[in-house]
Every structure is written in structure tokens, then in C-alpha cells.
Amino acid sequence: MKIHFIGIGGIGTSAIARIMQSQGHEISGSDLEQTTLTKDLVRGGIKIFPRQEASNITEDIDLIIFTEAIDQEVNPEFQRAQELGLILKSYREALGIISKEKKTIAVVGSHGKTTVTALLINIFLEAGEDFSALLGGKMEELGGANFRVGKGDYFLAEACEYKENFSEIRPVAAVLTNVEVDHLDYYRDEDHYKGAFSKFLSQVDKKGFVVLNMDDQNSQEVSEKVSCRKVTYSLKKKADYWGPKKGFGKFTLYQGSDCLGDISLNIPGEHNIYNALAAAACALEVQIPFEAVKRGLEKFGGSWRRLEYRGSLNKAPVFDDYGHHPTQVKATLKALKEKYPKKKLICVYQPHQYSRTKYFLEKFGKAFLEADEVIVPNIYCVRDSGKDLEDISPERLVAEISKWHPNCRERKGFEETIRYLREAASEDDLVVVMGAGDVYKITEELIGKK
Incomplete structure (x- = not known):
């Protein structure tokens, strides 16, 4: 088949494109921004148009897959595909199609799903499983890719809740990391957001299971009516799988009352112990040996843009x-301070969306207490309305953070931020660049890599 992707550069769409290419399909796509992901696709033999134009869509295309991020009413490629009567499938529908071909284990949740999926991938690799996978980040263990195609039965899939992108998946098992309201440019309120997770969990095979964070109240609420088996994990109390913390990145893994052994992680932070517990619980439930689980967890060095050195x-x-949510910001800064207690922690934070910044403004104000210095270069604008841009600004965010933090300032854009850091940073410091937009470009300039 000849398949064209509208918005091929997204982390999810790019992975599906590569999976479908490996199945023998001829792939093309378009994206307005050229990134490391689109460069990887081009190197892999996929033709990418740098502009989205009607002329990119021809009658001989068998299938169009589009990202949920486009405006279907005005996108010229989408409109042309409709005029030609071509088959159109959304990202969520394409993910559903792929997942039906395998025994899918879906990892969902507000925070931590990329790391949990990556940990599961590493465990399955250590166990010698020939599985398929789709990940919201790149992994060295996958050769720098965000996907894997194998001949085995399992498909490990990170599944995002944005616009209910996970709604077409019918998994044999699911891992739910936690539930905290987000994506309020789509969801009406917290109840709508939590309802999407409840609906998804109801789709897990009745003979399967869902792994739940026992320490997260919202996870317990959204899973109340699931018809499959519940498998719990906890860091604070006895559960099906639990792990008392023993120090920096270390915990003892228990299965009920049975002690399985000690785990020593290479990734910092209490949140990553939770991620490791979730991955371990899922892997052990599908009969992966503990020795492989231990190796997979302990050898894992992190994934792309997740506290990546x-x-x-x-x-x-x-x-x-x-990190682009207040909870993620706090967890990341706490982990870095735990690992580097004597370093001055400089955090460069680019908020992702004016609407998200406006909604979580007070929580963002208190999110940076572990940092010694906070720099806001700008706000990344995506899916924002004119009113969103009127209601919030970098200056207002800096003012809110400054209520709780003595050293927060706005730097006017990337160039000023880069110039300041090059002059100010020293061996006594630690720099973390955070955000889901294009702020990674600051990192690349600082370290001289692109």
C-alpha cells in the first residue's frame, strides 16, 4: 500500500510510519517542522514534504493517516484527500489497527508512561523476547529508534490520553501509572479527563489484567468498574508488588510477602522507583523471570528527553x-537535587501551551522550589486561542513563580538565554532544560550538538 502521513514528525506518528514501512508499505509524509525525528525518517528512506500542500496528495495514495493536532477544516492535505475520496484514518485509528494484530500491553497515565514503556522494553530485551513496540521517546537499546518490530506475540505500546488517542486499543493488559488532569484544551474538566481513563480500562480483555498504582487515589477511582484482574503496586504499603525505598535509586522488590530481591536503578528520583515497580509488576505477570526483570531495570540508563544527560x-x-506539567517539574528537580546535592541547580523552563500555563499557573508557581535559579525564555504556542495568548504571558508566569522563588527571571528568547548560560554556568552548577516544545534547541546549542 501507498500510505501518506499528515504530520509525520510527531513521536507517535513517526513510529507508526516506521512500523508500516517495515511491513512493506510505501510511506510518505509531511510536517511543518524539521526535527531529529523527521531527519531519522528521511535517512530511513521516507519522503517528507516540508510544507503541507494539496499537491502532496495524489489519487494513487491508498491510505491517509493524520495527526490529531491538525485543523481538519483548513489543512490543505486533509481537504484534498476528502475531495479525492481517499481513505482517511486518524492516529488513534492507526494505532488501533496495529494493536489488533498482536497481544498489546498498553502503558497509560498522566506521568511516567514513556519511562515505564522503555523499562518494559528493556526487560523484554533482557528476557530474549522478540516483541514489537511503540514508544514516546527514543532509546539507545533500540538503536536510537522509537519503535521495534518483532515476530513475537507481544506489542508494547505507550498510549497517550490526548484527544483519547488510546480509545481504539483493545489490550490484553494495561499499566496505569497515575491520573492527574491535563490536556484541558480538549477535556472539559477533571471528570471528563478521568472518564476517558475509565472507558479505556473497560476495554482491557476480561481475561487480562491492569497494573495500578495503589498510592494514587485517582487511579483507584477510574479502575473501580474494570472487569479484568487488578494488579497493584506501591512504594508506601504492602501490595501485589511493592518496594520499600533503601536509598538513592534503590529498593527491595516484594511480590506479596515474598522478597524477590534488591534493585539498584541508574535513573534518579522517587518517581522512577514508581516507574520501575510498574514495569516490574507487568513483566512478572506475563511470566518474565525475575532475573531478566532485575537486569532490565538496572541496565536502563534513561530515554530521550527524560532526564537525559x-x-x-x-x-x-x-x-x-x-517535563511540562507542574508535577513532572517538581519530580525532575527533586531527582536532580537528590543526585547532585552540592550543585547549584539552574532550570530553564519553557511552558508548553499558553492554555496549560494559565490553568496550572498557581501550581507552576510552587513547582520550582528545588531549583536555585529559574529561567523562562518564552512560552511554546500550540493549539492556543487568541484569548489564551491575552490571558497569560511569560512575565505573568515569572511573577507567579517569584512569589515563592527568590531567583526567577525571564530571558527574552533562546539567544539571550543561551548567551547568559554560556557566561554564567560553571563547574559548580547543574543545568536542566525542560519543556515539551522546541526548548531542546537550547540544549543543542549549549553542548554544540544538533
């Missing part, structure tokens, strides 16, 4: 992180 600036370590 990228290099140094003036001997100061530089990390890149995708």
Missing part, C-alpha cells in the same frame, strides 16, 4: 527533560 557547559552537567 546531554553533555556539559563550562564543566556544568547539562540535562534535557520533557
Whole structure:
């Protein structure tokens, strides 16, 4: 088949494109922004149009797959495909099609799903399983890719809740990390958001299971009516799988009352112990041996843009992180401070969406207490209305953070931020660049890599 992707550069769409290419299909696509992901696709033999134009869509295309991020009313490629009567499938529908071909284990949740999926992938690799996978980040263990195609039965899929992108998946098992309201440019309110998770969990095979965070009240609420088996994990109390913390990145893994052994992670932070517990519980439930689980967890060094060490600036370590929600910001900064207690922590934070910044403004104000210095270069604008842009600004965010933090300032754009860091950073410092937009470009400039 000849398949064209509208918005092929997204982390999910790019993975589906590569999976379908491996199945023998001829793939093309378009994207307005050229990134490391689109460059990888081009190197893999996929033709990418740098502009979305009607002329990119021809009658001989068998299938159009489009990202949920486009405006269907005005997108010229989408409109042309409709005029020609071509078959159109959304990203969520395409993910559903792929998942039906395998025994799908879906990892969902507001925070941590990329890391949990990556940990599961590493465990399955250590166990010698020939599985398929789709990940919301790149992994060295996958050769720098965000997907894997195998001949085995299992498909490990990170499934995003944005616009209910997970709604077409019918998994044999699911891992729910936690539930905290987000994506309020789509969801009406918290009840609508939580309802999407409840609906998804109801689609898990009745003979399967769902892994739940026992320490997260919302996870318990949205799973009340599931018809499959519930498998719990906890860091704070006895559960089906639980792990008392023993120090930096260390915990003892228990299955009920049975002690399985000690685990020592290479990724910092209490939130990553939770991620490891979730992955371990799922893997052990599908009969992966504990020895492989232990190796997979302990060998894992992190995934792309998840507290990723990228290099140094003036001997100061530089990390890149995708965090864009107040809870994620707090967890990341706490983990870095735990690992580098004597370093001055400089956080460069680019909010993702004016609408998200407006909704979580008070929570963002208190999210940076672990940082010694906070820099806001700008706000990344995507799916924002004119009113959103009127209601919030970098200056207002800085003012809110400054109520709780003595050293927060706005730097007017990337160039000023880069110039300041090059002059100010020293070996006594630690720099973390955070956000889900294009703020990674600052990291690349600081360390001289693109």
C-alpha cells in the first residue's frame, strides 16, 4: 500500500510510519517542522514534504493517516484527500489497527508512561523476547529508534490520553501509572479527563489484567468498574508488588510477602522507583523471570528527553527533560537535587501551551522550589486561542513563580538565554532544560550538538 502521513514528525506518528514501512508499505509524509525525528525518517528512506500542500496528495495514495493536532477544516492535505475520496484514518485509528494484530500491553497515565514503556522494553530485551513496540521517546537499546518490530506475540505500546488517542486499543493488559488532569484544551474538566481513563480500562480483555498504582487515589477511582484482574503496586504499603525505598535509586522488590530481591536503578528520583515497580509488576505477570526483570531495570540508563544527560557547559552537567506539567517539574528537580546535592541547580523552563500555563499557573508557581535559579525564555504556542495568548504571558508566569522563588527571571528568547548560560554556568552548577516544545534547541546549542 501507498500510505501518506499528515504530520509525520510527531513521536507517535513517526513510529507508526516506521512500523508500516517495515511491513512493506510505501510511506510518505509531511510536517511543518524539521526535527531529529523527521531527519531519522528521511535517512530511513521516507519522503517528507516540508510544507503541507494539496499537491502532496495524489489519487494513487491508498491510505491517509493524520495527526490529531491538525485543523481538519483548513489543512490543505486533509481537504484534498476528502475531495479525492481517499481513505482517511486518524492516529488513534492507526494505532488501533496495529494493536489488533498482536497481544498489546498498553502503558497509560498522566506521568511516567514513556519511562515505564522503555523499562518494559528493556526487560523484554533482557528476557530474549522478540516483541514489537511503540514508544514516546527514543532509546539507545533500540538503536536510537522509537519503535521495534518483532515476530513475537507481544506489542508494547505507550498510549497517550490526548484527544483519547488510546480509545481504539483493545489490550490484553494495561499499566496505569497515575491520573492527574491535563490536556484541558480538549477535556472539559477533571471528570471528563478521568472518564476517558475509565472507558479505556473497560476495554482491557476480561481475561487480562491492569497494573495500578495503589498510592494514587485517582487511579483507584477510574479502575473501580474494570472487569479484568487488578494488579497493584506501591512504594508506601504492602501490595501485589511493592518496594520499600533503601536509598538513592534503590529498593527491595516484594511480590506479596515474598522478597524477590534488591534493585539498584541508574535513573534518579522517587518517581522512577514508581516507574520501575510498574514495569516490574507487568513483566512478572506475563511470566518474565525475575532475573531478566532485575537486569532490565538496572541496565536502563534513561530515554530521550527524560532526564537525559546531554553533555556539559563550562564543566556544568547539562540535562534535557520533557517535563511540562507542574508535577513532572517538581519530580525532575527533586531527582536532580537528590543526585547532585552540592550543585547549584539552574532550570530553564519553557511552558508548553499558553492554555496549560494559565490553568496550572498557581501550581507552576510552587513547582520550582528545588531549583536555585529559574529561567523562562518564552512560552511554546500550540493549539492556543487568541484569548489564551491575552490571558497569560511569560512575565505573568515569572511573577507567579517569584512569589515563592527568590531567583526567577525571564530571558527574552533562546539567544539571550543561551548567551547568559554560556557566561554564567560553571563547574559548580547543574543545568536542566525542560519543556515539551522546541526548548531542546537550547540544549543543542549549549553542548554544540544538533
